[in-house]
Amino acid sequence: MSFVSFSFVGVQLAALVVRALTRRSRVTFLVGLLALSWLFYAWNVPEYLLLIVFSTTVAFGAGRLLAATPFSERAARRGLLAASLTLNVGVLAYFKYAAFLSRSWISLAGGLGFWTPDVATADIVLPIGVSFYTFEAISYTVDVYRGRIQAERSFLRLACFIAFFPHLVAGPIVRGQEFLYQLERPRRIRMRVFAEGTYLVIRGLFLKMVVADNLGHIVDQHWRTAGAGKLSGTLAMTLLIFFACQLFCDFAGYTDIARGLAYQLGFRLPINFDAPYLAATFTEFWRRWHMTLSRWMRDYLYIPLGGNRRGPVRVGFNVVLVMLVAGLWHGASWTFVAWGAIHGIALLLERALGLARDARGMLTRAVWYVVVQMTWILSLGMFRAEDIRQGFLVIQNAITGLATLPSPVPAAIAIGWWFVLPVVALHARSLFTERRWLAATSGLERAAYAGAMSAAILTLYTTGREFIYFRF
Amino acid sequence: MRCKPLEILGVAVTFAAAFLVATDVLPRLPLGPKGSQRLLTIPNFKVPSSSFFAETTGDEISQMVLWHALGDSIAHARRADILFIGDSRMPMGLRKEDIVPAAGALGLRVFSLACGHVERVPFALKLIRKHDLRPKVVVVVGGPHMFRNMLSGPAERAVKLTRWRAWTQWIEADARWRLQSWLHAWLPKIDWFGRPLTSSWILYRSTRTGWLIPVVEPSARYPIGFDREDASYAPSLPVARELAEELERRGAALILSLVPYGNTRTGHLPFLARELGVPMVLPSFDGLATADGSHLARSSAESYAKAFWSQLLALPEVREKLSLDGPAPKADQDKTAG
Numbered sequence: 026m027s028f029v030s031f032s033f034v035g036v037q038l039a040a041l042v043v044r045a046l047t048r049r050s051r052v053t054f055l056v057g058l059l060a061l062s063w064l065f066y067a068w069n070v071p072e073y074l075l076l077i078v079f080s081t082t083v084a085f086g087a088g089r090l091l092a093a094t095p096f097s098e099r100a101a102r103r104g105l106l107a108a109s110l111t112l113n114v115g116v117l118a119y120f121k122y123a124a125f126l127s128r129s130w131i132s133l134a135g136g137l138g139f140w141t142p143d144v145a146t147a148d149i150v151l152p153i154g155v156s157f158y159t160f161e162a163i164s165y166t167v168d169v170y171r172g173r174i175q176a177e178r179s180f181l182r183l184a185c186f187i188a189f190f191p192h193l194v195a196g197p198i199v200r201g202q203e204f205l206y207q208l209e210r211p212r213r214i215r216m217r218v219f220a221e222g223t224y225l226v227i228r229g230l231f232l233k234m235v236v237a238d239n240l241g242h243i244v245d246q247h248w249r250t251a252g253a254g255k256l257s258g259t260l261a262m263t264l265l266i267f268f269a270c271q272l273f274c275d276f277a278g279y280t281d282i283a284r285g286l287a288y289q290l291g292f293r294l295p296i297n298f299d300a301p302y303l304a305a306t307f308t309e310f311w312r313r314w315h316m317t318l319s320r321w322m323r324d325y326l327y328i329p330l331g332g333n334r335r336g337p338v339r340v341g342f343n344v345v346l347v348m349l350v351a352g353l354w355h356g357a358s359w360t361f362v363a364w365g366a367i368h369g370i371a372l373l374l375e376r377a378l379g380l381a382r383d384a385r386g387m388l389t390r391a392v393w394y395v396v397v398q399m400t401w402i403l404s405l406g407m408f409r410a411e412d413i414r415q416g417f418l419v420i421q422n423a424i425t426g427l428a429t430l431p432s433p434v435p436a437a438i439a440i441g442w443w444f445v446l447p448v449v450a451l452h453a454r455s456l457f458t459e460r461r462w463l464a465a466t467s468g469l470e471r472a473a474y475a476g477a478m479s480a481a482i483l484t485l486y487t488t489g490r491e492f493i494y495f496r497f
Numbered sequence: 498m499r500c501k502p503l504e505i506l507g508v509a510v511t512f513a514a515a516f517l518v519a520t521d522v523l524p525r526l527p528l529g530p531k532g533s534q535r536l537l538t539i540p541n542f543k544v545p546s547s548s549f550f551a552e553t554t555g556d557e558i559s560q561m562v563l564w565h566a567l568g569d570s571i572a573h574a575r576r577a578d579i580l581f582i583g584d585s586r587m588p589m590g591l592r593k594e595d596i597v598p599a600a601g602a603l604g605l606r607v608f609s610l611a612c613g614h615v616e617r618v619p620f621a622l623k624l625i626r627k628h629d630l631r632p633k634v635v636v637v638v639g640g641p642h643m644f645r646n647m648l649s650g651p652a653e654r655a656v657k658l659t660r661w662r663a664w665t666q667w668i669e670a671d672a673r674w675r676l677q678s679w680l681h682a683w684l685p686k687i688d689w690f691g692r693p694l695t696s697s698w699i700l701y702r703s704t705r706t707g708w709l710i711p712v713v714e715p716s717a718r719y720p721i722g723f724d725r726e727d728a729s730y731a732p733s734l735p736v737a738r739e740l741a742e743e744l745e746r747r748g749a750a751l752i753l754s755l756v757p758y759g760n761t762r763t764g765h766l767p768f769l770a771r772e773l774g775v776p777m778v779l780p781s782f783d784g785l786a787t788a789d790g791s792h793l794a795r796s797s798a799e800s801y802a803k804a805f806w807s808q809l810l811a812l813p814e815v816r817e818k819l820s821l822d823g824p825a826p827k828a829d830q831d832k833t834a835g
Contacts, residue, residue, distance in 0.1 A: 031672035032665060068665065220508065242690060440689050443528060472508040476515025483680060484523055484687045488673070 026068035028282045029234060029488070036065050036190065037286055044214065044290055055185050055208060058290075062188040066154070073152040076116060081184045083112045084162040085177065088169045092176035106170045110163060117159045120152055125357030154194030156354055158187050160321055165201045167325055174201045182208045189292070191283040195276070197297040197317040204292070212291040222288025224471045229281030231478035236444050237274035238487035240267045243441045244409070251422060252415035258426025262402075263434055265423050267441045268409050269402045270448045273301065276315070300455035302448070305394040307371045308381045310401065318354070322347050344376070345369035355408070360416050364407040371400050399427070524685055536685035537694040539678045542712040544701065549667075550674045551702040551709055552613060553695040558670055559612045559702050559709070560655040563624055565663040570704045571628050577608035578819060580630065580749075582621040583638035583756070585613035585700075585709060589792035590756025591638065593708035595802035603810075605819060608632075609707035613700070614649040615642065618736050622743060623648075623656070633818040635744050636752045636778075636809065637737075641765035644733035697789060718786040718794055724760040730768040741773045750814045753777040754805065759790040776812050780804035 026033050043057035067074040087109030094101050165183070168174045177183040186204050187193075212218075244267050251261045280297040287294045297317050304310035311319045330343045345366070352365020375381045380393050403420050410416030426432075457463040466474070528534045549568065551559050562570055574580070579600065581587055588611050600607045610621045618637060624630065637643060648656070655663065677686075677694070686694050699713040744751045753766050753775060763779060770777040780801055788794040793801060809815055 031669055031676075069662065071661065216505065239689075437690075440528075443689075468504065468508050469511050472511035473515040476512040476517075477519040479512075480516050480519030480523060483684055484520065486686075 026065050028279065028286075029230070032068060033065070036061050037289070040190075040290055048213075051210070052181070055181050059181060059185050059188060062185070062190040062193060065190040066188060066193055069153060070150065076120075076152050076155065077158055077188055078184075080113055080116060080159060080162045081180070081187050083109055084165050084187070085180050085183050087166045088176035088183070089178075091166070091169050096172065102170060106166060109166045113159050113162050113166075117155055120155055122353075122357045129359075157196050157198055158193060160198050160318075160354075161187050161200070164198075164321060164325060168201050174205065177201075177205060189287070191286040191290075191292075192294055195279045195283070196315075197280055197283065197295050198321050199294060199317070200321075203295055207292050214289070214291045218288055218291070220468075222285040224475050225281045225285030225288065227285075227475045227478050227482070229278040229283075229285060230482050232274035232278030232281065232447070234486040234488070235478075235481050236447050237271045237278060239444050239485065240271040240274070240441055242487055243438055244268050244271060247438060248409065248419075251419050252410060253418065256422060257432040258422050258424070258429055259432045260426070260434060260438060261406075261419055261422035262426040263438060263441070265402050265405055265419070266445070268405050269302075270445050272405065272408070273298070273448060300452045300459075302398060302452050303456055303459075304397060305390055306381050307368065307375045307397055307400075310397055311368075311372075318351065322351055326350060340376075341373050344372050348372065359413050360407050360410045363413060363416065364404050367400070367404045367407065371397075520684060524687055528687075528689060535688040535691075537681065537688050538685050539681040539695055539699075540713055541682055542678075542699065545703060545710045545712065547705050548701040548703045548710060550671055551700040553674075553699045554693055555670075556651045556654070557613045557700075558651075558667060560614075560616065560620065560649065560651040561658065561663045561667060562702070563610065563612070563707075564627070564652070564655040565658070565660045566628060567660075567664055567667055568704050570702075570707060573606075573705050574608045574610065574624075574628065574630055574707060576606055577630075577632050578605045579607045579634045579636065580621075580625075580632040581607065581609040581611055581636050581638060581707075582618060582643075583609075583611035584616050584643065585611065586756045586758050586792055587611040587638040588709040589711065589714075589788075590798050591802045591805055592795070592798045593703060593706055593710055595799055596806060597706050597708065599806050603819075603821065607706060609709070611638070611707075611709065612649070612652070613709065614651050616649045616652060617643050617645055617647060618740055619646055620648050620652045622736075622740050625743065625747070631747050632749050634750045634752060634815055635740075636754055637740070638754045638756055640755065640758070640762050641728070641730055641733050644736040644765070644769070646736050698792075714792075714795070715788045716794075717788055719759065719788075719790045721757045721782050721785050721787065722760045724762045726762060726764040728762070728764075730765040733765055733769060734772055737769045737773060741775060750818045751775045752809065752812065752815065754809075755779060756793060756801070757782045757785055757787075758792070759787060776814055778805060778808045778812070780808055 026036065040058060040061050043054060043061070047054035047057060063074055063077070066077055087105055090105050091102060094105065096102070165174075165177075165186070169176045177186075182205060185208055186199070186201065189199075189204070192199055244264055247256065247260070247264055250256050251264050256264070277298040284294045284296070295317055297315060299313040299316065301310055301314035304313050327343055327347045330346065331339055332343065333340055335343075346369075348365045348369030349362060350365070352361040352363070352368075355361045355364070375393075380389070385393075403423055406419035406423060407413075407416035410419060454463070454466070458465055524534070524536050526534065549558070549562065551557055562568060563574075566572075581591070588609055597607060610624055612620065617639075621637075625635075658666070681694060688694070695713070697713070697715040698711055701710045701712055702708070703710060741751050751773070753770055754777060755761070755763060755766060761782070766777045766779060769775075781804065782801075785797040785801060786794050787797070810821065815821075
């Protein structure tokens with residue numbers, strides 16, 4: 026179920042009614058919340074509800090067993106953790122990567138003349154949100170293993186944590202310590218918090234329905250031409266900039282809606298985007314873009330691999346491996362592997378040049394800012410491409426555009442710049458706030474923005490485009 | 498920290514002011530390619546009783562509703578004495594207001610399985626089998642394309658959906674249309690990309706009779722045209738024969754007919770009627786016009802439907818199946834053939 030649907034409005038209204046009617050009974054509220062969350066998840070393919078129940082059961086069972094096993098029994102605890110991770114990662118691997126792996130094997134082995142299995146994996150439909158809730162289940166189990174949180178005694182609470190519908194299908198990726206305590210005693214909903222939530226929902230809908238979807242319309246229309254190398258360099262670069270803004274607004278819009286809905290129900294979700302197009306280094310970029318995934322990768326993959334502690338070669342290996350996994354997390358395709366590799370190498374280069382540190386000259390900082398943002402925009406050629414070849418062609422085209430004089434952009438494409446303006450405004454406002462040139466937005470300022478954005482939603486909307494991150 | 502009433506009032510007033518200013522300013526901005534911003538609205542219309550929104554610019558919903566028996570349409574189809582099969586030209590040429598009351602006067606129930614997007618006989622045949630429809634008479638109304646062995650895009654998608662998904666998509670599409678038609682009756686939709694909000698037709702579909710009902714339609718008049726008749730109609734035969742055999746098993750009479758359009762071909766009717774041994778009904782096209790080059794204009798439809806109905810009732814096969822007593826009415830035109 027999409028946030029931009031009438032069915033979803035029904036679910037959120039029902040959740041608010043349940044919240045209002047069960048003020049004195051926490052358990053009843055959680056039962057209602059879980060029922061609505063599972064309904065939300067089962068809306069498209071009811072059978073996949075079994076997957077999320079399985080994932081939750083594995084995490085709950087592993088947590089209880091880990092709680093019953095003393096820290097002194099390290100081997101037993103490790104065994105439990107490994108079993109839990111194998112089951113959860115196994116589900117993810119089968120549904121998300123089986124078709125990719127079999128296709129890749131068939132292509133490779135077939136080319137070399139080896140035997141290839143006759144497997145039918147093409148029809149596997151990716152369960153919506155599986156990457157997100159599997160990571161949440163894994164982080165919960167690892168945190169219990171590490172003793173950072175106590176194993177949850179209530180299956181209901183753990184199921185609510187993993188299935189909580191605002192963050193279920195496209196994040197933010199929430200951790201146990203950020204959310205489970207909120208389920209023990211749901212907060213009273215105050216007008217200010219509810220209004221804040223409503224503002225976030227309006228902003229999210231604006232970013233999605235007005236900015237992302239209109240830009241998406243332009244990008245979709247011309248992408249294949251760009252991918253066939255038939256667009257001028259200027260146009261290819263323009264499309265990539267539009268896609269960068271579309272992707273940001275699509276995903277940041279989703280996160281805003283998710284956080285707003287959670288606020289309205291009395292919960293707090295972590296922020297996921299912090300004006301990423303202000304980032305002056307690659308390291309900073311990943312602290313601002315999809316922050317919950319970056320943190321997850323750092324805490325549950327990079328640090329266990331040794332992090333920064335094992336010499337420059339190992340650090341380099343760790344960085345590239347983590348970015349490759351992050352790429353693959355986005356989708357089972359070589360384009361995402363290439364996209365991850367680009368960012369892994371960029372991070373390595375930045376470290377090698379010593380540019381990740383803050384204290385640098387103004388000019389170096391400005392030049393590196395341009396390099397960082399251009400690399401991101403160009404890398405999206407691979408992120409959006411249907412195959413590696415198309416990705417290379419789009420990137421090659423766009424680089425040509427950077428190296429030559431700008432050519433005229435047809436009015437039907439240039440119109441997209443109007444939709445880039447809100448992205449610029451959003452980042453400018455964040456910059457002014459970060460630099461303390463302006464105070465944080467006041468209630469009245471937000472009301473004015475919300476009024477204008479509501480008008481834009483009702484007059485400039487486009488419908489029919491699914492959230493991009495639903496595919497991941 | 499609690500909100501004070503004055504603070505709440507301030508926020509509400511600011512929100513409303515910003516909303517009003519933006520709704521006033523946005524449509525006036527000279528935006529779009531070369532300032533070509535278009536303001537789209539949905540005209541006011543009256544929703545027909547016992548009907549659902551079927552289509553304006555997107556996919557038609559009818560196929561999904563009929564295939565998955567959503568709502569009570571199929572229940573009414575099961576009770577029908579006469580079933581009509583066709584594409585969108587059928588209900589525009591033989592309009593509900595002309596056919597249904599005339600049938601009702603004889604105590605007959607009629608139901609239309611006709612769907613837009615050039616739906617053809619195979620989908621109707623699938624519907625008849627799936628829902629075990631047992632009418633007494635089936636009238637296929639359409640050109641030779643009706644007998645091509647393929648489904649339309651909406652029908653292809655409908656048969657692949659689960660009933661649950663079909664139902665959710667139906668309520669989503671219906672709610673979206675209700676909101677859009679209410680909203681854009683007073684607040685324009687701004688279009689920069691040449692994407693219309695509605696087509697020149699807005700169609701609802703009666704659940705009681707299955708008829709597509711235009712609540713908004715074009716008012717132009719284009720003459721009826723005729724295409725060359727030198728093509729072979731033999732490729733139409735397998736689907737036509739399959740339908741005839743299925744109807745024979747069900748004890749229904751098959752009648753062939755046509756509603757004229759921009760490039761009408763009629764040669765398939767005598768060919769199929771002869772090959773299958775079934776009657777056909779083909780009123781005169783004199784003085785008819787289409788509203789958009791494809792669908793009969795309302796005024797033309799009225800006279801055409803009247804002639805069609807009297808010719809249909811004059812057929813002995815129809816009178817026998819429907820147990821109509823008394824002498825057959827005099828047919829309006831002379832092209833009724835056995």
